[in-house]
Amino acid sequence: MFKLSSSSAQIKFGETFAVLIVVFFAFIFGAQFYVSSLENSFEESLRERQQTQALERLEFTLNYDAFLRRSLNNQERTYDLLSIEAFSNLDNLTKNRIFRESEIVVRLYNSTYNPLSQEFFFEEFEFQDSGNNILVLHNNTARFYTSSGQIRASSVLPHSAVINVYDPVDKIILVGILEVRSFY
Numbered sequence: 001m002f003k004l005s006s007s008s009a010q011i012k013f014g015e016t017f018a019v020l021i022v023v024f025f026a027f028i029f030g031a032q033f034y035v036s037s038l039e040n041s042f043e044e045s046l047r048e049r050q051q052t053q054a055l056e057r058l059e060f061t062l063n064y065d066a067f068l069r070r071s072l073n074n075q076e077r078t079y080d081l082l083s084i085e086a087f088s089n090l091d092n093l094t095k096n097r098i099f100r101e102s103e104i105v106v107r108l109y110n111s112t113y114n115p116l117s118q119e120f121f122f123e124e125f126e127f128q129d130s131g132n133n134i135l136v137l138h139n140n141t142a143r144f145y146t147s148s149g150q151i152r153a154s155s156v157l158p159h160s161a162v163i164n165v166y167d168p169v170d171k172i173i174l175v176g177i178l179e180v181r182s183f184y
Contacts, residue, residue, distance in 0.1 A: 040045045047155070054157035054182035057102055061180055062161055064098075069166050079176070081108075081167045088137045095138045103181040104137040108165060108174045153183045 061067075066087055069080040073112060088162045104173075110126055124133035144153040165176040 022142045022169070043096070044150075050155060050182070050184050051157060054159055057099065057161065057182055058159040058161065058178075058180045061104060061178065062163070063097070078164045078166045078173065081165050081174070082169075084135065084137065084165065088135055096140050099138045099140070101140050101144070101183045103139045103141050103177045103179075105181075106135045106137060106163075106165070107133055109133065109176070110136070110172070111175045141183050155184045157182045157184070158160070 027106045067079045067083055069083075107124075141153075142155075144151060146152055158179065160177055160179045163176045163178050165174045166172075167174060
């Protein structure tokens with residue numbers, strides 16, 4: 001009788017041990033699945049946050065008060081060329097505090113309209129300082145490039161907008177493309 005009770009106890013112990021092993025493996029696989037889904041969720045939320053920050057940086061640049069042209073104490077959605085050029089010549093410490101790790105470039109074009117053919121023509125506007133149509137407002141991206149010029153940022157989010165820029169010297173309105181590239 002003692003032998004029968006002992007083998008019955010061993011069988012129950014074996015069954016309990018087998019159930020514990022199955023529960024242990026189920027817990028391990030469940031935890032692994034849970035951590036994997038959390039990791040994917042974290043990466044997705046990081047990408048969404050970076051995209052939101054890049055769009056906010058574009059919106060901030062478009063609404064930056066120092067760039068907007070003023071007339072009779074009213075702000076217009078026209079940018080002042082002299083203000084933009086003056087900002088591009090500011091020290092990097094000030095610009096870094098405002099725009100962080102980004103590259104902000106303005107490309108300007110003269111536009112003419114031919115009423116006979118009903119077509120618009122665009123020619124590049126050349127800045128007097130650089131002799132080309134590109135004005136770099138801010139570039140704080142050197143640490144995201146290798147010495148050979150390869151990008152090593154985890155992501156670069158480019159956004160652009162078409163703007164009107166008033167040239168007070170020549171008294172003309174130019175068409176501009178504002179490009180904001182955010183580096184992460």
